[in-house]
Amino acid sequence: MNAPRLPGLQALRGLAALMVLIGHVLAEAEHYFALPLPGDAMPWTRGVDIFFVISGFVITLSAQRYIGRPRAFLWRRLLRVAPLYYLFTTLMVMALLLMPGAVKDTPLDPAQIISSYTFIPYARPDGRIAPVLSLGWTLNYEVFFYALMALCLALPRPLLAVSGLLVALASLGLTIGFHLPPLAFWTNPLVLEFLFGIALARLWQSGLTRPDPILCTAFLALGFALLITLDPLPLPRFLAAGVPAALIVAAGTLFCPTRMAPGQLLGDASYALYLSHRFALRAATVLLLPLLPATPLGAWVYVGTTCLLALGLGILSHLFLERPFLKVRQTAKAAPA
Numbered sequence: 442m443n444a445p446r447l448p449g450l451q452a453l454r455g456l457a458a459l460m461v462l463i464g465h466v467l468a469e470a471e472h473y474f475a476l477p478l479p480g481d482a483m484p485w486t487r488g489v490d491i492f493f494v495i496s497g498f499v500i501t502l503s504a505q506r507y508i509g510r511p512r513a514f515l516w517r518r519l520l521r522v523a524p525l526y527y528l529f530t531t532l533m534v535m536a537l538l539l540m541p542g543a544v545k546d547t548p549l550d551p552a553q554i555i556s557s558y559t560f561i562p563y564a565r566p567d568g569r570i571a572p573v574l575s576l577g578w579t580l581n582y583e584v585f586f587y588a589l590m591a592l593c594l595a596l597p598r599p600l601l602a603v604s605g606l607l608v609a610l611a612s613l614g615l616t617i618g619f620h621l622p623p624l625a626f627w628t629n630p631l632v633l634e635f636l637f638g639i640a641l642a643r644l645w646q647s648g649l650t651r652p653d654p655i656l657c658t659a660f661l662a663l664g665f666a667l668l669i670t671l672d673p674l675p676l677p678r679f680l681a682a683g684v685p686a687a688l689i690v691a692a693g694t695l696f697c698p699t700r701m702a703p704g705q706l707l708g709d710a711s712y713a714l715y716l717s718h719r720f721a722l723r724a725a726t727v728l729l730l731p732l733l734p735a736t737p738l739g740a741w742v743y744v745g746t747t748c749l750l751a752l753g754l755g756i757l758s759h760l761f762l763e764r765p766f767l768k769v770r771q772t773a774k775a776a777p778a
Contacts, residue, residue: 448705449657449697450498453491453690455707458714458755460488465722466747473730474740484672489579490634490682492715494690496583497638501600502646504590508599511591518587520770522712525763526580529716530557533574544723560584562626570622576719585627586635600639607636611679633679637687641694650695657696664688706756713763714755721751 464485471478500518507514537549548566556563557572560581564570571578593602613619614628644650668685693702707714725747733739 447694447697448699448702449693450495450690451708452702452704453495453693453708454711455704455709457488457491457495458711458718459707460485460491461715462718462748462751464488465718466744466751469722469726469747470740470744473726474735474737474743476735476737476740478737478740478744482669484668484682487668487672487682487686490678490686491689492579493582493631493634494638494641494683494686496586497635497640498642498645498690498694499638500586500590500635501639501642504594504599507594509594511594514594515587515591517770518591519584521767522580522583524766525713525716525758526574526577527558528762529720530572530574530577532720537573562623564622570626574716574719576716579715581626582632582635586632600643604636604639607632607639615677630677630679631683634683634686637683638690641687641691645694652698653696654698657692657698660688660692660696664692707752710756710759710763713759714752717754717758718751721754722747725750 463480467478467480467485470476504514507517533544534554536544541549550565553563553565554573557574557577562570562578562581563572569575572581589606590599590603593599593606596602610628611630611633614625614630617628619625619628664685664687667688668682671681671685674681725743729743729746733743
């Protein structure tokens with residue numbers, strides 16, 4: 442079974458990428474203008490959690506045609522995510538080499554560069570586990586999930602196996618904890634958000650759907666209300682953000698009407714927007730910030746201009762970089778099964 446191209450799911454991809462963009466731009470504006478800006482009640486960067494649940498949903502469905510062919514599955518997934526990520530990672534490395542002063546909070550560390558291309562978690566000097574392109578921390582989780590799924594595709598009941606592995610890893614992280622960066626990263630209970638997506642996919646496969654605009658709106662509203670309400674509480678992220686994200690993704694899959702939802706282009710460009718927006722953000726900070734007054738008006742001009750610049754760069758990256766990569770992927774032969 443191919444992964445479905447649901448309009449609601451595509452719209453949520455675009456929404457999640459837009460949330461991350463807005464969160465990063467607002468944080469940058471508040472830092473440099475030293476002004477509080479409206480919108481802090483919304484945990485914008487939790488769009489990442491929506492991405493993780495979506496990934497669990499989509500990968501569960503797309504993996505069905507690779508049962509018994511784990512190498513082919515893993516190869517196709519890497520062809521999907523790696524080329525664009527490698528491109529922007531290489532651009533970041535070049536920026537570190539040629540313009541180190543223009544790159545914020547990222548040292549030139551050869552070990553970190555190597556780990557970035559191999560999707561292995563690496564601890565920075567400040568203790569943060571992130572690759573050279575810091576946004577790639579999510580890709581480290583994604584590729585780890587792909588590897589677990591590939592491992593389980595060789596088993597008789599792969600979905601049950603990968604679900605058990607995710608629960609076991611999260612349990613280890615909660616009860617034992619690890620100090621080595623890769624183990625601490627891979628046993629973070631955040632991996633349970635992929636399990637939420639798997640559960641939604643199983644409901645979808647079972648036909649437990651009810652496309653209804655009222656139900657869709659209600660689940661969206663409840664999801665975002667919980668996202669805002671639970672964020673300040675001392676809860677694990679997989680509960681405070683993962684459960685609301687699961688409700689939001691349920692709205693876009695189980696309950697969303699099948700007619701075209703708005704934001705399809707943004708959904709298509711969501712991956713490119715996610716990877717590229719830091720470049721637009723940094724360019725705006727270096728070039729635009731010195732021209733603006735340190736006033737609320739200046740801050741909002743910065744926010745609006747930077748968001749538009751990032752959206753433009755993300756869509757162009759999708760049209761002229763990601764799409765050609767995808768065409769090559771579609772025509773490429775899969776690795777031996």
